[in-house]
Amino acid sequence: MLLEHIQTPTDLKKLSEDQLPQLAEEIRQFLINSLSSTGGHLASNLGVVELTIALHYLFDSPKDKFLWDVGHQAYVHKLLTGRGDQFSTLRQYKGLCGFPKMSESEHDVWETGHSSTSISGAMGMAAARDILGEKNKVVAIIGDGALTGGMALEALNHIGQEQKDMMVILNDNEMSISPNVGALHNYLGRLRTHRHYNKMKAEVEQVLKKIPTIGEPFAKTLERVKDSIKFLLVSGVLFETLGFTYLGPVDGHHMHEMMECLRQAGNTKGPVLVHVITKKGQGYKPAEEDSVNFHGVGTYKIESGAFQKKKANAPAYPAVFGETMVKLAETDEKIVAITPAMITGSKLDKFQKTYPDRCFDVGIAEQHAATFAAGLATQGLKPVLAIYSTFLQRGYDQFIHDVCRQHLNVTFAVDRAGFVGEDGETHQGVYDISFMRSQPGMVIMMPKDENELQHMLYTATQYNKGPIAVRYSKSEGEGVPMDEEFQLIPIGKSEVLREGSHVALLAFGNMVPLAVEAAEQLAKEGIQAKVVNARFAKPLDEELLLAINKREMPIVTIEEGTKIGGFGSAVLEFFAERNKEQSVSILGVPDYYVEHGSINEQRAEIGLTTEGIVQAAKKCCVPDIQKI
Ligand SMILES: Cc1ncc(C[n+]2csc(CCOP(=O)(O)OP(=O)(O)O)c2C)c(N)n1
Ligand SMILES: CC(=O)[C@@H](O)[C@H](O)COP(=O)(O)O
Numbered sequence: 001m002l003l004e005h006i007q008t009p010t011d012l013k014k015l016s017e018d019q020l021p022q023l024a025e026e027i028r029q030f031l032i033n034s035l036s037s038t039g040g041h042l043a044s045n046l047g048v049v050e051l052t053i054a055l056h057y058l059f060d061s062p063k064d065k066f067l068w069d070v071g072h073q074a075y076v077h078k079l080l081t082g083r084g085d086q087f088s089t090l091r092q093y094k095g096l097c098g099f100p101k102m103s104e105s106e107h108d109v110w111e112t113g114h115s116s117t118s119i120s121g122a123m124g125m126a127a128a129r130d131i132l133g134e135k136n137k138v139v140a141i142i143g144d145g146a147l148t149g150g151m152a153l154e155a156l157n158h159i160g161q162e163q164k165d166m167m168v169i170l171n172d173n174e175m176s177i178s179p180n181v182g183a184l185h186n187y188l189g190r191l192r193t194h195r196h197y198n199k200m201k202a203e204v205e206q207v208l209k210k211i212p213t214i215g216e217p218f219a220k221t222l223e224r225v226k227d228s229i230k231f232l233l234v235s236g237v238l239f240e241t242l243g244f245t246y247l248g249p250v251d252g253h254h255m256h257e258m259m260e261c262l263r264q265a266g267n268t269k270g271p272v273l274v275h276v277i278t279k280k281g282q283g284y285k286p287a288e289e290d291s292v293n294f295h296g297v298g299t300y301k302i303e304s305g306a307f308q309k310k311k312a313n314a315p316a317y318p319a320v321f322g323e324t325m326v327k328l329a330e331t332d333e334k335i336v337a338i339t340p341a342m343i344t345g346s347k348l349d350k351f352q353k354t355y356p357d358r359c360f361d362v363g364i365a366e367q368h369a370a371t372f373a374a375g376l377a378t379q380g381l382k383p384v385l386a387i388y389s390t391f392l393q394r395g396y397d398q399f400i401h402d403v404c405r406q407h408l409n410v411t412f413a414v415d416r417a418g419f420v421g422e423d424g425e426t427h428q429g430v431y432d433i434s435f436m437r438s439q440p441g442m443v444i445m446m447p448k449d450e451n452e453l454q455h456m457l458y459t460a461t462q463y464n465k466g467p468i469a470v471r472y473s474k475s476e477g478e479g480v481p482m483d484e485e486f487q488l489i490p491i492g493k494s495e496v497l498r499e500g501s502h503v504a505l506l507a508f509g510n511m512v513p514l515a516v517e518a519a520e521q522l523a524k525e526g527i528q529a530k531v532v533n534a535r536f537a538k539p540l541d542e543e544l545l546l547a548i549n550k551r552e553m554p555i556v557t558i559e560e561g562t563k564i565g566g567f568g569s570a571v572l573e574f575f576a577e578r579n580k581e582q583s584v585s586i587l588g589v590p591d592y593y594v595e596h597g598s599i600n601e602q603r604a605e606i607g608l609t610t611e612g613i614v615q616a617a618k619k620c621c622v623p624d625i626q627k628i
């Protein structure tokens with residue numbers, strides 16, 4: 001066994017090149033075994049085994065900087081940098097992070113989770129190196145999916161101008177989470193299919209050069225002719241025009257070929273783009289055949305690839321979203337759906353199949369997605385942008401500048417709102433209430449359960465006074481029955497679930513069930529809590545708030561979102577603006593990044609639990625009640 005003797009890249013370099021394919025095989029088996037019980041991003045990592053070995057074998061991390069785009073494919077990198085013994089804790093609370101993490105290793109020089117940032121980061125490191133007069137390589141490793149992210153192209157554009165010595169390794173497996181999309185993807189396809197062109201050209205040159213006297217000059221002429229043809233038809237002309245030396249395409253699973261290509265890249269001045277062709281899920285048949293479902297897996301049986309239990313926290317709400325969208329579109333032909341590369345995660349597959357002309361997967365392009373939605377809305381259509389809370393952050397200016405400011409009728413179906421569990425701090429959907437609330441006229445809803453989600457989606461597509469957001473969590477749902485008919489929810493109106501006179505629990509969205517439980521516990525201690533399903537973080541139910549204030553009841557607000565500028569802040573502002581005395585305790589995400597673990601562990605860490613609500617209510621009840 002070779003892998004067990006590798007704790008650092010120095011250990012790796014002691015191997016002969018001939019031993020590397022065996023090491024690759026051992027790493028593959030390790031990943032397949034380990035992730036069968038922890039889950040994780042299996043398929044992407046199986047695709048970069050040889051590439052990662054070659055990079056650590058040829059270059060000198062951490063002096064040479066490796067930046068893993070998205071970072072979900074950095075498990076092999078972690079294995080080769082001394083973290084193999086931590087893989088049993090992968091993506092678990094206080095365990096190994098599923099993405100690069102500086103606090104874990106000096107070899108993790110750049111933290112990722114959101115896509116398309118590696119090339120910009122690499123350019124920054126290359127520019128800094130040159131200013132500081134240092135000598136080291138800088139390598140961004142980016143997938144074909146991540147390359148559809150606009151900022152990746154911004155970075156390529158800048159690098160081409162600056163001509164820094166650096167490498168961009170394009171890991172092209174034709175897949176994003178789903179099959180990759182876009183014109184760039186089609187272009188890469190032409191390069192992929194013509195990779196045999198290079199081989200054929202080299203063979204012809206070899207033969208010609210053997211012909212005495214005329215052979216050499218003829219070969220050169222032919223070279224020029226062929227290069228111009230290649231340049232026009234199949235070369236990395238896009239990248240070469242941007243000022244990169246384009247190398248490849250190279251077989252990313254052929255260790256020797258890749259080593260040769262990376263050596264050449266390492267000896268090439270200026271920016272180099274190495275086009276590596278890999279297979280997502282390489283070496284594990286179930287993942288090769290279904291890399292979509294093996295992109296991010298829960299636990300599975302190794303022999304068959306059968307998933308043992310749904311991915312941790314299999315969310316209930318996206319399925320309701322997907323079903324509701326199909327129903328709504330049946331009777332409203334103006335409804336169109338947009339997803340930035342998350343068609344399966346957002347459960348828009350059925351909508352895409354049913355209404356292919358009204359479903360747009362724009363690739364990993366959240367900025368474009370938001371402004372594209374704005375464009376659709378200007379023409380009277382009803383775009384529904386299905387977007388994870390955390391990824392909406394990528395389209396924030398477009399949200400403000402193109403949608404809100406123009407008061408366009410765009411529905412934001414903000415999925416994975418709140419804690420997301422194992423993906424951790426880069427993916428927590430805890431800022432959207434705060435960053436959306438700042439926009440004049442914005443409407444922000446969150447359902448207490450799956451049934452209310454369908455009504456909120458219906459309400460949003462009927463609403464025509466500007467943008468509206470329905471956020472829903474990664475919770476496993478409440479399993480409530482679904483009404484047959486859609487109901488309109490009056491904008492800004494809350495729902496009182498339980499009357500009480502000692503304290504008012506204003507719960508937003510998926511926090512409502514916790515508040516109901518807390519009220520039942522409080523009642524056992526003689527404290528009568530009023531429980532309100534807030535439904536809206538904007539606009540607030542002013543009538544309800546004033547009535548609570550009039551009865552001098554303390555308020556506890558509860559939201560799975562940052563306390564800074566969230567729903568609780570809105571309630572505080574409401575009373576402050578009216579110079580009203582009012583006790584408000586805000587339960588929410590404190591001012592720090594909550595790391596990976598299960599959703600329940602994350603909630604427990606910050607006291608966003610039934611017990612946490614009980615304690616907060618007791619603390620703010622009127623003094624004589626506290627004696628109870
Ligand atoms: C800004 C942003 N949007 C969406 C995602 C979700 N996401 C994670 S991986 C992925 C696909 C990445 O495809 P690619 O870069 O080709 O990597 P592969 O998994 O094929 O190795 C997507 C869309 C993300 N991480 N960041
Ligand atoms: C790495 C990445 O950003 C995605 O794969 C993300 O992990 C998907 O999240 P869900 O599993 O919640 O769809």
Ligand SMILES: [Mg+2]
Nearest residue numbers: 143144145175
């Ligand atoms: Mg890919």
